[in-house]
Amino acid sequence: MLIVTTSKSNVREGPGLSFPIIGKVQKGELFSSTQMENKWYQIEHPSGKKGWIAGWLVEERNPNEKKGRITVDGLRLRNGPSETDGVLETLPKGIEVNILGQKREWLKVETPYGSGWIHQDYVNIEKKSSPKEIKLQKPPSKIGVIIGDQLNVREEPSLSSNIKNQLKIGDEVQILGLYNEWVRIKTEQESGWIHQSFVKFENNRKDSSTPQEEVVILYNGTKIREKATTKSSILAFVQQGDRYTVLSKEGDWFKISLPYQQEGYIASWVVSYKTVQKKKQARKGGLKGKTIILDPGHGGEDRGTTGVKGTFEKFLTLRTAEQLYQKLQKAGANVILTRDHDSNVSLPLRVAIAKIYDADAFISIHYDSIKDPTINGFTTYYYHNDDRELAKQIHKGLKQSISLSDRGVHFGNYHVLRQNPQPSILLELGFLSNKKEEQKIITNPYQEVTTNGIYNGLRSYFSK
Numbered sequence: 427m428l429i430v431t432t433s434k435s436n437v438r439e440g441p442g443l444s445f446p447i448i449g450k451v452q453k454g455e456l457f458s459s460t461q462m463e464n465k466w467y468q469i470e471h472p473s474g475k476k477g478w479i480a481g482w483l484v485e486e487r488n489p490n491e492k493k494g495r496i497t498v499d500g501l502r503l504r505n506g507p508s509e510t511d512g513v514l515e516t517l518p519k520g521i522e523v524n525i526l527g528q529k530r531e532w533l534k535v536e537t538p539y540g541s542g543w544i545h546q547d548y549v550n551i552e553k554k555s556s557p558k559e560i561k562l563q564k565p566p567s568k569i570g571v572i573i574g575d576q577l578n579v580r581e582e583p584s585l586s587s588n589i590k591n592q593l594k595i596g597d598e599v600q601i602l603g604l605y606n607e608w609v610r611i612k613t614e615q616e617s618g619w620i621h622q623s624f625v626k627f628e629n630n631r632k633d634s635s636t637p638q639e640e641v642v643i644l645y646n647g648t649k650i651r652e653k654a655t656t657k658s659s660i661l662a663f664v665q666q667g668d669r670y671t672v673l674s675k676e677g678d679w680f681k682i683s684l685p686y687q688q689e690g691y692i693a694s695w696v697v698s699y700k701t702v703q704k705k706k707q708a709r710k711g712g713l714k715g716k717t718i719i720l721d722p723g724h725g726g727e728d729r730g731t732t733g734v735k736g737t738f739e740k741f742l743t744l745r746t747a748e749q750l751y752q753k754l755q756k757a758g759a760n761v762i763l764t765r766d767h768d769s770n771v772s773l774p775l776r777v778a779i780a781k782i783y784d785a786d787a788f789i790s791i792h793y794d795s796i797k798d799p800t801i802n803g804f805t806t807y808y809y810h811n812d813d814r815e816l817a818k819q820i821h822k823g824l825k826q827s828i829s830l831s832d833r834g835v836h837f838g839n840y841h842v843l844r845q846n847p848q849p850s851i852l853l854e855l856g857f858l859s860n861k862k863e864e865q866k867i868i869t870n871p872y873q874e875v876t877t878n879g880i881y882n883g884l885r886s887y888f889s890k
């Protein structure tokens with residue numbers, strides 16, 4: 427994971443100052459990188475274009491903040507470093523906090539209940555741990571097939587680490603663990619780390635996905651034309667989020683199929699082209715034995731949004747996921763969390779976890795934020811058409827359970843959905859930018875009914 431350390435950093439077409447600038451990125455933005463050349467990193471610019479950023483503008487980050495654990499029940503979280511400062515919350519024993527700073531015997535901390543100050547006597551400070559690898563629980567009978575040629579196997583999960591060996595296209599490896607966007611693999615000779623984007627996760631089960639090529643419209647009012655040129659006549663205007671099956675590709679244009687057996691052309695630069703093959707998973711038989719991945723949004727240095735009262739999204743998403751985890755596990759589902767503590771997990775890794783476990787459902791949990799402080803409600807997002815049903819069922823479950831206003835089920839262009847071959851949705855469970863809503867959604871009763879709602883939605887989805 428790279429973090430941009432300089433504001434308005436240029437992203438260039440190639441790895442050097444002589445290449446043209448394709449865009450800018452902001453200080454604090456996080457990117458994953460798969461290639462490094464002459465101290466330049468290749469990244470995906472938010473516009474979707476691939477570009478290069480100079481090594482002196484970024485830092486390779488190992489999420490290794492200092493952490494502590496609360497040793498007493500009812501510890502007061504104060505808004506300043508003294509006994510006379512106001513009490514913000516009382517903290518339960520055993521929770522994990524991030525230590526941000528210190529003044530005399532007081533520590534500035536980030537906690538699941540907000541940030542503030544606590545006395546150092548009531549915290550067990552944990553030693554800096556080495557990178558926390560996600561060891562695969564119950565390693566699925568899975569192997570990886572290498573899809574990059576002369577792929578470097580490295581000693582550590584980092585582009586700057588020593589190269590041990592190289593693999594070639596088609597090589598098979600065993601998958602041992604994951605760390606950020608890196609995969610620890612084993613070959614007959616040795617083990618090491620390779621970048622996630624060069625492994626295709628295979629499972630022994632017969633692949634039942636249906637190849638389907640689709641385009642998704644990026645802008646409202648996009649024109650469909652009769653021929654593959656902007657000079658030809660317009661057949662229709664289509665809307666953002668609409669999707670069409672691709673019949674063929676002609677130059678920079680896609681030939682697509684329209685309703686009423688019509689065909690038309692759309693320019694490739696106004697669509698997102700989908701190559702992901704969706705997995706068709708069984709939906710019969712209830713929750714028992716189903717593999718469900720819960721993805722608490724954000725984590726580590728990526729706090730997500732911050733509420734008016736100071737709630738960090740990353741803590742609330744984890745709280746919701748853990749509560750849901752308990753419920754689903756009781757019902758006999760095989761539940762996996764993409765993170766179970768306050769750590770930074772890259773987006774590609776979240777998707778990789780879904781693939782490796784061949785998930786029957788992947789649910790990304792988030793809380794919303796917007797400039798207008800009056801906006802409120804919950805929203806369900808899906809990307810692939812095939813996931814609409816999962817989105818609908820869970821949204822229905824939530825609607826029957828919680829009293830927030832219903833903002834509907836929508837198409838959402840999110841990495842964890844777009845790149846995900848498993849059935850996947852993303853939930854925005856209320857607005858932290860709305861003071862009243864924030865106060866409500868951080869309560870235990872709200873968390874209880876919300877997780878019930880998602881649970882019921884999943885249960886009815888798997889009862890088909």
Ligand SMILES: [Zn+2]
Nearest residue numbers: 723730792793
């Ligand atoms: Zn979020």
